Amino acid sequence: MPPRILVTGAAGQIGSELVAALRKRYGGDTVVATDKAATRAQVSAGVLEQLDVMHLSSVERAMKSHRIDTVYHLAAILSATGEANPDLAWDVNMDGLKNILDAASRQGVRRIFWPSSIGVFGPDAPKALAPQDAALNPTTMYGVTKVAGELLCAYYSHKHGLDVRSVRFPGLISSEARPGGGTTDYAVEIFYSALQTGRYACFLSEGTVLPMMYMPDALRAAVTLMEADPSDVTLHTGYNVGAMSFSAGELAAEIRNHLPGFQVTFAPDSRQAIADSWPRSVDDSAARRDWGWREEFDLKAMTSDMLTRLAQRLGTGQKTFNTAGGPRRKR
Ligand SMILES: NC(=O)c1ccc[n+]([C@@H]2O[C@H](COP(=O)([O-])OP(=O)(O)OC[C@H]3O[C@@H](n4cnc5c(N)ncnc54)[C@H](O)[C@@H]3O)[C@@H](O)[C@H]2O)c1
Known part of the structure; x- marks a missing residue:
């Protein structure tokens, strides 16, 4: 049985290409693309719905009505916009993620992909080959939400049995x-x-x-991690990927x-x-070892x-x- 997938933030830089890739891989009618604001031209042919991740009841309704078992949660405020508007970044990145995790727990969603970022690292992390387990002391609100988000994902994984998977995407x-x-x-x-x-x-x-x-590698990283055997996924925070x-x-x-x-x-x-x-580069040996990451x-x-x-x-x-x-x- 192919997964039944909900994508949030589907009109963005990653979503617009990920939706097309997922539809090609699993079939057009298995993917529900959603965004707060999207035009038809931004998303490949198929179901496209308006969904604001800040509205818990709407998120839960979308998961229930489409019998969703897999979520790619991409809706977010990015680093430069987040520094210009830190309140918005906190609200969308934290409340949006928590709404997805709460709704998913209640609606029996099996697996969630949520991208973290190299923004988790701060100036004290090694600049070359920043380790997977470096101390995470970001100096941006975006980084703060990514560190807190990683911890929230790990919490829902061990507390609620949600299979949340994440990579720290570079640019x-x-x-x-x-x-x-x-x-x-x-x-x-x-x-x-x-x-x-x-x-x-x-x-x-x-x-x-x-x-x-490059985006084709990023899409492959997301899908490869999501298809990895659960026993191979040893981290539920965010894997470094270089x-x-x-x-x-x-x-x-x-x-x-x-x-x-x-x-x-x-x-x-x-x-x-x-x-x-x-950092200038990251040490991604955990991703290479656990689920075979290779750019x-x-x-x-x-x-x-x-x-x-x-x-x-x-x-x-x-x-x-x-x-x-x-x-x-x-x-
Ligand atoms: N693009 C990168 O270089 C990069 C790098 C590292 C991590 N990431 C992460 O990947 C994810 C997706 O990034 P992207 O580059 O596609 O972002 P993007 O800004 O291009 O797209 C984000 C989408 O989210 C939507 N959105 C914003 N607020 C929303 C809300 N309240 N409800 C629903 N939708 C909302 C926007 O309309 C937009 O279409 C984010 O979590 C981001 O932090 C991206």
Whole structure:
């Protein structure tokens, strides 16, 4: 029997691609896509409902009426928006998650995916290969909600027997929905600017290195973890998952390999402080050991695929960007 899946925040950067991937994998009518505010164009064909995760009774009604057994809870406020509006970030990220966990416990939902983030780490965590069990002392409200959220997920797992699974996503790069207010958004915006105007003003400094991941790898991480045998999932907080790390300058240079005239300037704004509080890379050996995590895209493979897909979507002319054989395994 295929799972009966509810996705919250389905119109966002992850949701818009995850819904399509889940429908392809399990069948179109197994996935109920929901968002507080979504237009048809943002979500692949199939059921799309308006659902505000702040309303517990609405969440519970949606789970009951669609006989949901699996939830991908993506509705959230991201790091930069959260720093600008910490009350909203606390309310949506904490109350929204607790509503999902409470409704799921009562409605017999079997399994929940909830993305945590590298935002759980604070300035005191090791910058290189931040360990799975590093002390978590974030300095952003977003990070505070992710640490508290991880603990809440672990609590519902052992107290209520809910099978909650989570990864600490790094910055995600994708060619479909635009990112929703995070500190790593530059790594998506830069591609649009490269293709549309040939110049980009980056809001992080040239040397800022952060962990990143291409969306196809992120979707695979989520689905692989959710399909893993329960006995293999030893953590119900958030697994570190790594894929690639690069500086803003290195990404600009890689794009310039394809578009030689591309001009980038660097003018750090308030998001620089958030980036400076995060590690450059994470140690994801627990995810590799427990459920076989393995990324496919490195900086080169991601850049050529991103340019090719985005150029097609934006209709900017050039058809391929030297894809060099597609995905490339690093290790
Ligand atoms: N995108 C990244 O780089 C990244 C990295 C690490 C973790 N994450 C996590 O992944 C999850 C999804 O991120 P994303 O990038 O798709 O975010 P996004 O901002 O692109 O999308 C979030 C969606 O949630 C919806 N939403 C907001 N408030 C809501 C509410 N009250 N009820 C229902 N829907 C609501 C928004 O309309 C939006 O469509 C979040 O938990 C985020 O913290 C994302």
